[in-house]
Amino acid sequence: MFPYNRLNEIFYYIKNHEFTKAQLLASQLNITERTIRGDIQVINDILEPFQLQINLKRKYGYYLEISNQELYEEFLVQLDSQKKSTLDTPSDRIKYILKTLLYRNDYITLEELSQDIYISKNTIQNYIKQIKQTISTYNLEYITKVNYGVKVIGNEDDKRKCLIDQVFAHDFENYVVGFSHEERAIFKGIDLEYIQKVIIHSLDAQNIKTTDFSLKNLIIHSALMISRIQNDCYIHTNNQLKIPKKTSYIVENICKQFEDYFHITISNGEKQYFYLHLVANTDYEVSSLNVDDIRSKVKHLLNIVYFDYSFDLRNDEILVNDLFYHFQSILTNKTFSINKRNPLLNTIKANFPLAFDITLTSTSKVFSSPPYTLNEDEVGYVSLHIGAAIERCFSGQIQRKSTILVCGSGQATTRMLEARLNAYFNDKITIVRKASYKEFISYTERELKNVDFVISTIPIESPYIPAIVVDFSLTNDDIESISHFLSNMSIDKTQKTSQFFDESLFIKLKSVKDKNHLIRMLCEKLEENHIVNKNYYESVIKRETLAKTNMSDFFALPHPMEVCANETKVAVALLDDPLLWDENDTVQIVFLIAIKQGEQNDIEHLYDVFIEIVNNNKLQQSITHCQNYQQFIEILSQNID
Structure with a gap:
């Protein structure tokens, strides 16, 4: 062309x-x-x-x-036909074969398929092995009939799920902008722009909101429904599913326009199919969920985040409302067995691992019973809300040092000293409490665990935190003393990072038998150093069953279900040979995290380090080449800004 x-x-x-x-x-x-x-x-x-x-x-x-719209469509189809001759990668060819098999109602020979995309018989046999494995997860069966060829059989609903997941690209940036050659080639003769116009107009008329990604999903599902009907492939009516009256109008209206334009008949089963995807991809409220139960789950979730991770987000009204509406949407989808793909999942896991892990472990406790357990895609969406709330509530506070002000001369002098301190150190300290000497000496270690130091007008000593003695008038010498003290407290990031690692928690290996064996070795290191108890290994393995912990092709970050260590530390394993970590993924760097409850600053800092490693391929390569602990900590220190 x-x-x-x-x-x-x-x-x-x-x-x-x-x-x-x-x-x-x-x-x-x-x-x-x-x-x-x-x-x-x-x-x-x-x-x-x-x-x-x-x-x-x-x-x-x-x-x-x-x-001329008809000639325009013909031109696009011809342009797309060039794509067949440019199926350069195995992935492209497998998608083409899979699409062909799912759209064929009769048999096709492997010879026809191989000639169609110019590959050898041996090559197509290898592709068919992969296709068999893929379709089996959708309850579909690949069958062969002598002298006829091959075909894929199964329920139409399962075939459509397979097409959506395996054939269509879900690259977020390109997916939402227009229609790709692949989409036009699959939907040859179907006016995608018309479908888009009908759906947008109908949603706007009912003031129904959707995102760009969800709108494209609804258009693609509509086009798939139309193309499958044209191919004499139909969804059967589900007698258990009733379309609510308030939703029936919009479903009937859109389907009638499709029927008239494409000259098809849309059955009740197909209208149910469209209805389910309308629900899944818009904010249309159709379910009779227990609102009080959802609010209770939000409260429960935020309590877990607070007690396990010390991030108190319970009074963040924005978060509470966002979670309520988001869980309402998720649970509605689960009521109808609808799973939505999250196009940002890998980006979320790589760049916001703390928020993702907090959300994963917390939601697994709140939504613990099928069918309402959350999958990784759903956890990813929820973690964006949690991460945003952490930023709102804590990003401006973490840099400040918390202090208790002890003054024995009464409220007036306390107020004066407080005002002077705030005038000079407003961006460096937060006065979290004012106390008399008698009150202060009664405080326990637990009550002082989140306090960095004490400013006092009375000579004072504490076994738990440092103290500075000042005059209530706050002289220049006092200001200089506090400034010097704060400078010494603010150890640089390299020192702060190195405190979480230890030579006794480091192992260098050529290879290891399997993932679980390595995790057990690292858990034993932590246990020998009295950092965790003997139940730690079981908790880490349980977390491994929930979601992948490999962050890249080199780096894995296993950790337990709970924050339950006596000290915040990281056990490290570096491997010469790649270790199979999850399905087809291998790693060579493994950090097993142990976090002490209540140390939110340490958690945030550690995860910042992990993000830096994940996003720096050169650093990952350098770490794998380290032969001992000294080299490892030196490389880490040189590269952590």
Whole structure:
């Protein structure tokens, strides 16, 4: 169609945007605007037989003018047909074969399939092995009939789930912008723009909200429904599912428009299918969930976060409301057995691991009974709310040092000293309590555990925290003493990082039998140093069953279900040979975390270090090459900013 790939890039960019300026295209493609103008002339020559043209509007840029929608669709299909000859990767070819098998109602020979995408018989046999394994998880069966060929059989609902999960790309950034060649090729002859227009207009008319990603999901599910009906493949009616009257109007209205435009008949089973995806991808409230129960679960969740991790988010009204509505949506989907993919899951786990882990362990306790247990995709969404609340509530406080003000001269002098301290050190300290000498000496270690130091007008000693004696007038010498004290307290990040590691908790191995064996070795190291008890291993293994703990191709971060250590430490294992960690994933760096309850600052700092390692491939490589603890801590110190 287009003689070279740059023309493809220019055409698709202009097609997917209302207006596109020449300088933007030139910048993105690293060519001159003059070359852009020449390329567009070539493109227009090719578009002319299809009554298409790229025009230029002054001050706005280039746009695609469509004079004949039918010819436009035909052009896109022809353009997409080029894709078949460019199925360069095994993944692309497997998707193509899988799509073909799921759309065929009759048998097809492997010879036909191999000729269709220009691969050998041996290669297609290898692909079929992978396809068999994939479809088995959707209750689908691959069958062979002598002299006829092969086909995939199973329920239509399961076939559609397989198509959505395995054939369609869910790359967040590209998925929500327009329609890809693959989507147009699969939905050949189906006007995706019309489906989009009907759905957007209908949702807007009912003031139903949705996200860009969910809107695209609903469009794709609608197109899939239409294409499968055209292929004589139907969803059967579920007699247990009743569409509520208030929802029936919008479902009937949209389906009627689809029927008239595409000349199809949409059965009750298909209307139920559309209804379920309408519920899953919008804020439309249709379920009769127990509102009080959801509020109780939110309260329970935030209590767990507080008591296990010392992040008190219980009075964050924004978080409470966000969680209430989010859980309402999740539980509605679960009522109808709808699972929504989270396109940001890997990004969330890599960049917000603390929020994800807090959410995973906390929700596993609140939603512990099937069918309402949360999967990783759902936990990922909830963790964004938890992470945002932690930022709101704690990001501005963590840098300040907490202090108790002890003054024995009465309230007036206490107020004066407090005002003077706040005037000089407002951004460096937080006075968490004011006390008399008698009150202070009665405080236990537990009551002082979150206090950094004491400022007192009375000579005072505490076995638990340091103290500075000042005059109630706060002289210049006093100010200098406090400043010097604060400087000494603020040890640099490297020192703060190294305190969590220890040579006695470090092992270097060539290889190890399996993941569980290595975890047990690291747990024994922690137990020998009296950091954890003997139940720690079981808790770590239990956490491994909930979700993956490998953060990258090199790095795994196992940890227990509870915050239950006597001290915050990290046991480290470095491996010469990659260790199979989860299914097909291997690692060479393993950090087993032990965290003491109540040490939220330590938790946040540690996870910042982990994020830095995950996002620095060079650092991961350097760590794997360390031969001993000294080299490891030196590399870590050099690279942690």
